[in-house]
């Protein structure tokens with residue numbers, strides 16, 4: 001079943017495609033150039049004629065949402081996204097402390113990069129089930145944004161963990177403070193993710209390691225968090 005997961009890697013951020021009998025589901029939709037990277041990745045996998053029926057978002061940051069409106073329109077795909085980030089899909093949203101700097105960068109980037117606002121067809125809450133071949137359950141992991149959400153596939157014991165951390169070997173790290181809307185919630189979200197029965201995690205900012213290796217790196221990072 002893991003062969004039915006495709007990772008679309010772009011220079012700044014990756015995203016994932018899931019395939020089942022009904023077609024393709026995107027988990028996030030990439031950043032600059034993402035549409036072209038997606039097209040080429042689908043051709044390489046032989047999935048280019050499969051319908052894209054839905055786009056599911058981990059959170060409302062621009063490097064995950066830039067192409068959502070365009071892809072949804074072109075493919076007639078539904079959009080499902082975390083409720084607490086709803087303002088961000090409209091091109092708004094606020095952050096606290098250092099996170100305001102990231103918010104300012106996004107405000108500059110949206111018009112420059114041609115971001116199109118969108119209203120999701122479905123707003124996702126913690127525990128919601130998403131009907132796919134492998135079955136996904138929404139796991140709310142706030143901190144990076146207020147709505148930041150992972151998606152857990154119980155059958156594969158895999159968590160699509162969004163931007164919970166970045167996984168690049170020895171340089172693995174939690175997102176920098178300027179990119180976190182509510183950093184006080186990060187540690188609890190990491191513990192919540194690691195409390196799941198996991199064989200691996202799939203972060204969006206990551207090298208080509210296996211999901212099990214990403215999980216090992218997350219556990220190393222988590223060990224350094226202050227207990228609480």
Ligand SMILES: [Zn+2]
Nearest residue numbers: 059061144163
């Ligand atoms: Zn992010």
